[in-house]
Amino acid sequence: MSTPPAGIPDAEWLLWPPEAREFILAQQQEIEQLRSQLAALAIELASLREQIGRSSRNSSKPPSSDGPGFKPPARRKGSGRQRGGQPGHPGSGPELLPIERVDEVVEHHPEACRRGGTRLQGEDPAPVRHQVIEIPPITPLVIEHRLHRLVCPCCSTSTCATLPADVEASRYGPRLSGLVGLLGSAFPLSISKTQALLNQLLGVEISRGAIATIRKRLSAALAQPTTEALEAARAQPVAYVDETGAPTGNADGNNPTGKRGWQWVMVTAVVTVFNQGLSRSTAAAIELLGSTFGGIVVSDRFSVYNHLPLERRQICWAPM
Numbered sequence: 465m466s467t468p469p470a471g472i473p474d475a476e477w478l479l480w481p482p483e484a485r486e487f488i489l490a491q492q493q494e495i496e497q498l499r500s501q502l503a504a505l506a507i508e509l510a511s512l513r514e515q516i517g518r519s520s521r522n523s524s525k526p527p528s529s530d531g532p533g534f535k536p537p538a539r540r541k542g543s544g545r546q547r548g549g550q551p552g553h554p555g556s557g558p559e560l561l562p563i564e565r566v567d568e569v570v571e572h573h574p575e576a577c578r579r580g581g582t583r584l585q586g587e588d589p590a591p592v593r594h595q596v597i598e599i600p601p602i603t604p605l606v607i608e609h610r611l612h613r614l615v616c617p618c619c620s621t622s623t624c625a626t627l628p629a630d631v632e633a634s635r636y637g638p639r640l641s642g643l644v645g646l647l648g649s650a651f652p653l654s655i656s657k658t659q660a661l662l663n664q665l666l667g668v669e670i671s672r673g674a675i676a677t678i679r680k681r682l683s684a685a686l687a688q689p690t691t692e693a694l695e696a697a698r699a700q701p702v703a704y705v706d707e708t709g710a711p712t713g714n715a716d717g718n719n720p721t722g723k724r725g726w727q728w729v730m731v732t733a734v735v736t737v738f739n740q741g742l743s744r745s746t747a748a749a750i751e752l753l754g755s756t757f758g759g760i761v762v763s764d765r766f767s768v769y770n771h772l773p774l775e776r777r778q779i780c781w782a783p784m
Contacts, residue, residue: 519536560595566595604640604668609631611626634678641681644662644670644675645678645682648675652711655676656672659671694737694739694754696732696734696735697734698756700732700735701760702732703753703760704730704732704763705729705753706728706763706764707748709724709726709727710727710740719742724742725740725741726740727739728740730752730753739751749769759776760776760777760778761776762778763777763780764780765779765780
């Protein structure tokens with residue numbers, strides 16, 4: 465049974481004569497082919513127009529390639545007006561936040577008429593609104609847990625209370641630990657800059673060793689999710705891969721000589737994976753992609769990707 469065109473119920477489609485159904489399906493197929501051809505012609509036309517309009521003034525072509533008949537476009541004469549908004553133009557300031565986002569409202573009333581001095585009373589139904597966005601004073605929240613040790617009156621056994629399961633065993637809570645990890649990865653800041661920011665902005669005094677310990681603890685906690693993300697990326701049909709230099713310290717003890725670091729990225733339709741390492745070699749590329757990756761790798765012409773078969777590579781097009 466042929467599938468009916470969109471908008472026609474199956475029951476109604478079956479009542480049509482076979483000749484009519486075949487004719488409509490053939491017409492629909494021809495329309496789809498014409499649409500594909502039209503889209504391809506539009507792309508080709510845009511490319512040809514771009515090539516025709518290319519010169520030494522708007523591309524990397526040398527002036528000698530412009531030809532003897534080339535005339536640069538005439539310079540546009542200025543209007544004589546100053547830049548920016550003109551007198552009488554209604555300005556557009558920052559958008560006001562909705563009233564439910566406002567934490568405090570302060571009313572201001574004029575005390576007297578600005579002309580005659582008569583005292584004024586009442587409310588303006590549509591006052592001019594001016595919003596000030598401010599950060600509240602930030603002070604660290606310190607929670608002290610006291611574990612009491614008590615002695616049994618029957619057997620004289622000493623028993624100490626234990627921390628609840630939802631209480632962080634570390635000296636630093638999950639939100640602070642997460643911020644330390646964020647400052648060292650997404651932004652990223654060095655250990656000394658992270659230490660200075662936490663002290664100056666949040667009033668949290670923390671040692672460099674504690675920052676390194678937090679980062680190591682977060683890395684261990686994220687090891688399994690990272691492995692799962694990498695496996696999902698390696699299972700995709702297409703992966704965009706690149707690498708760039710990135711500062712790498714010795715928080716994990718694997719870079720005592722201060723060797724330059726590299727950040728690798730593997731971008732797919734479902735997940736993006738970043739990998740920090742000390743090498744930009746072919747072995748590092750294989751470590752990211754895996755030895756059994758069977759999809760298409762989109763990359764630049766860097767030699768570390770030459771181990772991939774040509775049929776599984778898409779070289780980045782150089783900008784024109």
